[in-house]
Amino acid sequence: MRALAILLLTAAPAFAEGDLFIYTWGEYTPPDLVAKFEAEFGVKVHIDSYDSMETMIAKLRAGGAGYDIIVPGDATMQVLIAEDMVEKIDVFAMPNYVNVDDKWREVYWDPKREYSAPWAWGSTAFAVDTAVVKGDTSSLSVLFAPADDVKGRINMLRDMNDVINMAERYLGIPRCSENPDEMKRVLELLETQKAWVKSYDSETKELMVSGEAVVSMSWNGYAMRARDEKPTIAYVYPREGYTGWMDNVAVPKGAPHLDNAKAWVNFVMAPENAAMITNYARYSNGIKGSEAFIEPALAAAPEINPPADAPAPEFIPTCSPEATALIDKVWTKLMN
Amino acid sequence: MKLHRLLLAPSLGTILIFMALPIAITTLYSVLTPAQYGGVIWEPSSEAYIRLLFERDIFDDTLTFNTDYLQILGRSVLQAGVATLLCLFIGLPTAWFIATRPAGQKSLWLMLVTVPYWVNLLVRTIALLLILRDEGPINRALHAIGLTDGPLPLAYNNFAIGLGLVSSFLPFMILPLYAAIERFDFSLLEAAYDLHANRRQAFFEVVLPILRPGLIAGGLLVFIPGIGSYLAPDILGGGKTLMLGNLIGMQFQGSRNWPFGAALSTILMAVTLIALFIIARRAAREDA
Amino acid sequence: MALFDTRSKDIRNLPGFGLTATLAVAFLYAPILFLVLYSFNSGRSISRLDGLSWQWYQAVFANEEIAGAALNSVLLAVIAASVATVMATAAALAMVRMKVRRRAAAYAVLNFPLMVPEIVTAIASLIFFSSVGLGLGFGSLVIAHTTFCIPFAYLPITARLTSMDPALESAAADLYARPWRRFTLITLPLLAPGLISGWLLAFIVSLDDFIISSMLSGPGSTTLPVHIYSMLRLGITPEVNAVSSLMVAASALVVIISGLIARKQT
Structure with missing residues (x-):
């Protein structure tokens, strides 16, 4: 029993003043960025990972889990502010805020940037293998009205919101629809398409590279990794529109090391630091002047540079409970 | 103070306080x-x-x-039943074999069965998919030696889900069965044969009573978790259906x-x- | 069944059983061999070999997040499995001495952790632990893991104990007056196969748990499954294969060492 107590005590980290506890996605924080911050501020950085936004929210709601920094997506950020779960740290007044691209200043999830700084952003659309899929691929009809040689070789993300958003765009129905008739059409479309879908799987890279799937819904970062291994893979910005997302750096209420946390938020808005994030995670950041520090091949990659005629990414807030109930119903029926 | 109360208290207390109370x-x-x-x-x-x-x-x-939810429940129970039967058919001979090895080898075999479980189930299931799929090593090998023209449909079907279930649960059947069989005095069965018991009698009167506690334990350990499991259908079946486990998870996450x-x-x-x-x-x- | 076909006196070696066991083990190891192979990939793919390299192993050793998570997982699983096995053994010993009618309720409670869907246990424990002020971290992980490991340890142990000959213990009771000596000299060695099975099952269940660990871990106590699931967002790399291979190597080492110890004793 005593040995157990000693083990428990030694296994828990020491909470010194000079610590910073980051709670984020796995392998999302560049080690060199951490090393640089540690050297500059004399602070030891500890990183823990979550698997979903819901886990993170549940832990914060259960009463400050002891983290100093979290990295919520746009819709989650809005919820955290609405539920008073993040510290108001006046990011707009921080010295490095001048570097934030205008595009990312007045955002729906934090209109005055009082709570959060940009970390990275990307999009959810689809990728095709141009060696197999010929002709015009700029429409979602590649997925929803596929050519015969594509049927049975389609992969969709295993995420009800992403799949349904995409179907809604194809049908010209607005996101978060609360109209049951519209959602019935969404279900019909997806049920028809299901016969041609090989799998609903979020690990899309291996499927595309092996040729198992020739069309796949994809995050832009995954598509870029896939293209590295198979040059005929192309990421498509469909003309019907696509989803954008941004992860943000914020400080949960009651963070034990508030000053270190603020220092980190300011730190990641410096162009050379933001560039490290992009180089490591392969997603765009929202910081002006970071281009100069990004690997040239990456800076020019089509996956993070939409063509001029592509529509702008659509950022989607959390749907209302009514709309969410309909989405749940469509997905349950589709998967039955 | 009765001894058995004292012995039961820690486990029952732990479960009642740290599991039953929160669940209530x-x-x-x-x-x-x-x-x-x-x-x-x-x-x-x-x-x-x-x-x-x-x-x-x-x-x-x-x-x-x-009937949407009844169907999901039915499918999940069916999955658990299939998992239990498959694990039983493979696990019983395996457990019997291990239990009859010489003393020094038994625990070696047991550990051999559990070593793969040091790798996370998700990682193992993805590896299984990569082996089974059209471009996987099995299909490529079959093609290379000229046995097949096109790829065999090994992945994204019920066959793959079955393999996934076995790989998820096999030790949960083998280990309790082993624990039950290991103490079996094989001379009993030999004696039964000597007394000209027929095979049915020998099985039902000598072997089954020995196996029974192991069968109950193994059955529970595979069947109950089998109802809630969903990685095999999600990854190996192509994720085209919902299981009770996904459905419940979905309510606490995306569907809020x-x-x-x-x-x-x-x-x-x-x-x-x-x-x-x-x-x-x-x-x-x-x-x- | 093969059992009926044999007229041989050697019931230990039934035809086909050895083959089934070998095939079963081969089947369990196929995915492991596959992922070990790709852990040496010089490219980023987990299914296409570009060349051989050590780079992913170097990445694991350089990566505090993943190495720390692996250590957390193993430490947690050892503690939880051991505590659960001790508790389960005590419970199993008590149950065989109890009046038959009273057993059912205790049996249901002991197996209760099996019945609760993991996500529900996770959320319920999160709310409970934080509302009673236990907080999140390694301590709460140990408590939660021990709790859900109990039936996994209990069932194999009780399967062993249920039909163990009670005459042995009463014979021992005549020889040794003190129950403790009776327990350590007679009961425990007889129980050993059940204890090993129970501990191993509890250990792998704890090692594999993801949902509960994800909800109850605090700063510095992320476990390996939690880390692996959270890597899905940015894509799985052979680094996962490398850390998995290291886990297999570690477990193989344990097997070899215990094999050597067993050989010395016999």
Whole structure:
């Protein structure tokens, strides 16, 4: 029993003043960025990972889990502010805020940037293998009205919101629809398409590279990794529109090391630091002047540079409970 | 103070305090109203239970019978049954074989069975998919030696799901069976044969009583977790269906309907608890 | 069944059983061999070999997040499995001495953790632990893991104990007056196969748990499954294969060492 107590005590980290506890996605924080911050501020950085936004929210709601920094997506950020779960740290007044691209200043999830700084952003659309899929691929009809040689070789993300958003765009129905008739059409479309879908799987890279799937819904970062291994893979910005997302750096209420946390938020808005994030995670950041520090091949990659005629990414807030109930119903029926 | 109370107290106490009590609180959630961003509002509601069987019309609030959730329950129970049978067919001979090895080799075999489980189930399942798929090593090897023209459909079907279930649960059948068989005095069976017992008699009167505790334990350890598992159908089956495990997870995550998730799990617990009670009663009677 | 076909006196070696066991083990190891192979990939793919390299192993050793998570997982699983096995053994010993009618309720409670869907246990425990002020971290992980490991340890142990000959213990009771000596000299060695099975099952269940660990871990106590699931967002790399291979190597080492110890004793 005593040995157990000693083990428990030694296994828990020491909470010194000079610590910073980051709670984020796995392998999302560049080690060199951490090393640089540690050297500059004399602070030891500890990183823990979550698997979903819901886990993170549940832990914060259960009463400050002891983290100093979290990295919520746009819709989650809005919820955290609405539920008073993040510290108001006046990011707009921080010295490095001048570097934030205008595009990312007045955002729906934090209109005055009082709570959060940009970390990275990307999009959810689809990728095709141009060696197999010929002709015009700029429409979602590649997925929803596929050519015969594509049927049975389609992969969709295993995420009800992403799949349904995409179907809604194809049908010209607005996101978060609360109209049951519209959602019935969404279900019909997806049920028809299901016969041609090989799998609903979020690990899309291996499927595309092996040729198992020739069309796949994809995050832009995954598509870029896939293209590295198979040059005929192309990421498509469909003309019907696509989803954008941004992860943000914020400080949960009651963070034990508030000053270190603020220092980190300011730190990641410096162009050379933001560039490290992009180089490591392969997603765009929202910081002006970071281009100069990004690997040239990456800076020019089509996956993070939409063509001029592509529509702008659509950022989607959390749907209302009514709309969410309909989405749940469509997905349950589709998967039955 | 009776000794057996003292011996039971730590395990029962731990489960009652750290599992049953928290679960009781969540069970309460099933009769409350969902909050907008997950969690609950403390207003009573029976909606979660009505929803299990009925669909409420959006316009006129009438209820129609809806079998969606019953189908998911049926599919999950079927999956658990298939997993149990497959593991039994493979696990029983394996456990018997291990239990009859010389003393020094037994624990080596046991560990051999558990070493692969040091790798996370998700990682193992993905590796299994990569082996089975059209471009995987099996299909490429078959093609290379000229046995097949096109790829065999090994992945994204029920065959693949079955393999996934075996790879998820096999030791949960093997280890309890081994524990039961290992103490078996094989001279008993030999004696039975010497006494010219026929094979049926020998099996039912000598072997089965020995196996029974192991079969019950292994059956429970595969069947009950099998109802809630979903990685095999998600990854190896192509993710085209929902299992009870996904459905409940979905309610606590994307769909943000905690009361419905709590209701689903309460029903599941009630059903398994009743089944377990019957098994326990029976086992107790047969022991007596 | 093969059992009926044999007229041989050697019931230990039934035809086909050895083959089934070998095939079963081969089947369990196929995915492991596959992922070990790709852990040496010089490219980023987990299914296409570009060349051989050590780079992913170097990445694991340089990566505090993943190495720390692996250590957390193993430490947690050892503690939880051991505590659960001790508790389960005590419970199993008590149960065989209890009146038959009383057993059913205790049996249901002992197996209760099996019945609760993991996500529900996770959320319920999160709310409970934080509302009673236990907080999140390694301590709460140990408590939660021990709790859900109990039936996994209990069932194999009780399968062993249920039909163990009670005459042995009463014979021992005549020889040794003190129950403790009776327990350590007679009961425990007889129980050993059940204890090993129970501990191993509890250990792999704890090692594999993801949902509960994800909800109850605090700063510095992320476990390996939690880390692996959270890597899905940015894509799985052979680094996962490398850390998995290291886990297999570690377990193989344990097997070899215990094999050597066993050989010395016999």
